[in-house]
Amino acid sequence: MFIDSHCHLDRIDLAPYNGEFAKFVTAANAQQIEHMLCIAIDLESYPAMLDLVTPYDNISMSVGVHPNVTEGKEPSVDELLALANNPKVIAIGETGLDYFHSSGDLEWQKQRFRNHISVAKTLNKPLIIHTREAGHDSLDILVEQGADQVGGIIHCFTEDWAYAEKALDLNFYISFSGIVTFKNAAAIQEVAKKVPADRFLIETDSPYLAPIPFRGKPNYPLYVRHVAEKLAELRETSLEQIAQQSTDNFYRLFAK
Numbered sequence: 001m002f003i004d005s006h007c008h009l010d011r012i013d014l015a016p017y018n019g020e021f022a023k024f025v026t027a028a029n030a031q032q033i034e035h036m037l038c039i040a041i042d043l044e045s046y047p048a049m050l051d052l053v054t055p056y057d058n059i060s061m062s063v064g065v066h067p068n069v070t071e072g073k074e075p076s077v078d079e080l081l082a083l084a085n086n087p088k089v090i091a092i093g094e095t096g097l098d099y100f101h102s103s104g105d106l107e108w109q110k111q112r113f114r115n116h117i118s119v120a121k122t123l124n125k126p127l128i129i130h131t132r133e134a135g136h137d138s139l140d141i142l143v144e145q146g147a148d149q150v151g152g153i154i155h156c157f158t159e160d161w162a163y164a165e166k167a168l169d170l171n172f173y174i175s176f177s178g179i180v181t182f183k184n185a186a187a188i189q190e191v192a193k194k195v196p197a198d199r200f201l202i203e204t205d206s207p208y209l210a211p212i213p214f215r216g217k218p219n220y221p222l223y224v225r226h227v228a229e230k231l232a233e234l235r236e237t238s239l240e241q242i243a244q245q246s247t248d249n250f251y252r253l254f255a256k
Contacts, residue, residue, distance in 0.1 A: 001034035002228060002243050004221040005175055006094075006128065006155045006203035009038040009059065012048040014209060024220075031222045034058065034247065038154075038162055039094050039128060041066035043073045046083065054088060060254075062091040062128055067098045067109050075112065079221045080119045087248070090254045092120040092153060093128030097141070100132045106245045110141060117145040120152070126153030126253055129172070135159050135205055142170055156205050157188060164191045168199055173253055176200040178211030178219065181230045192234045201253075202227045202246045 010234050011023075017023035019171055022062050028036065037051050038061040046063065053059040063084040065075045084092060095116035120127045131138040142148070148165075151171030156179065157164070164174055180188050192200070202224050204211075210219035211235060212224040228242045235242070 001247060002202065002224050003030050003035045003037075003247050004033060004039050004204050004206070004224045005201040005246075006039050006177070007036055007206040007221050008041065008208075009036060009206070009221075010045060011207050012220060021034065021052060025059070026223050029058070029068060031211055031225070032243075033221050033224065035060070035250070036221050037062065037091065037250075039091075040064050041094065042069045043075055047162075050086075050088070060090045061088055063089050064093040064095045064128065065112060067096050067112065068101045074108075075115065077115050077118055081122060084119060084123055084125065089125070091126050091128050091152065092116050092123070093152070094130045095127065096130040097134035097138045098130060098132045099137075100133040106224050110137070111253055113138075113141055114145055117142070117147050122147065123248055125148060126150055127172075128131070130156070131153050132158070135163055137168070139163075139166055142172075147171075153201060153253070154177045155203060156209065157191065159191075160187045161191050164195060169197070173199050173201050173249060175203045176227055177203050177217055177229060178209045178215070178223065178227055179203045180234075181211040181226060182215070184202065189193055189230075189234055192231055198249060198252075200231070200246060201233065202242070202248055 036059050148171040153173045153175045154167045155175045156177040157174045194230050204224050206219040232239045232242045
């Protein structure tokens with residue numbers, strides 16, 4: 001059984017399922033997808049996402065506003081606390097820093113990040129971290145704000161082993177997406193070989209970043225198997241071992 005630790009289920013293309021989310025969930029279950037963590041990126045679409053996933057015991061969710069979101073409501077600590085105080089919500093984010101899509105004075109992005117960390121610590125829920133071309137600043141804020149108290153996930157990991165070691169020291173798990181299957185992902189593949197067995201997760205980031213052999217096409221949680229297969233190859237172990245270990249790791253992280 002597999003767990004997709006990061007997907008955006010409110011944004012996937014349901015056309016192959018006649019537009020019916022229930023049919024998609026049934027298909028995922030049939031492909032041994034045991035659990036999916038649906039990740040929030042803004043406040044405006046959050047109520048509909050909550051309504052979408054609430055009926056399903058095998059789908060949990062996060063609350064947060066993505067660092068790239070510049071339109072819509074800026075999340076206050078109090079509002080995030082209120083939304084996250086829900087048993088369906090097991091994580092805070094995705095949050096972090098992104099210097100690829102945003103430029104100029106990004107103090108607003110850093111403050112948003114700090115607010116999410118504060119909420120996570122108050123509720124004792126792990127963080128889902130997005131970082132792109134902002135790796136060291138992201139780590140600095142995690143240290144500054146004491147994020148190691150709750151830990152979480154460096155999602156869609158794209159850094160090197162030196163960075164991974166620092167993240168591991170801060171009580172974070174490393175999550176691999178379809179990028180690890182790409183031919184130009186040697187540095188990420190090296191991390192996948194070295195990361196401790198009890199500290200890695202697998203994800204799709206659906207509907208984005210489809211793995212080989214679906215690269216460039218819409219992504220689905222069903223494809224998390226291909227990420228697991230690549231990790232099994234890199235770590236010279238079985239697919240079953242990767243599936244079981246990543247599942248155990250997920251439930252350990254979110255046992256709070």
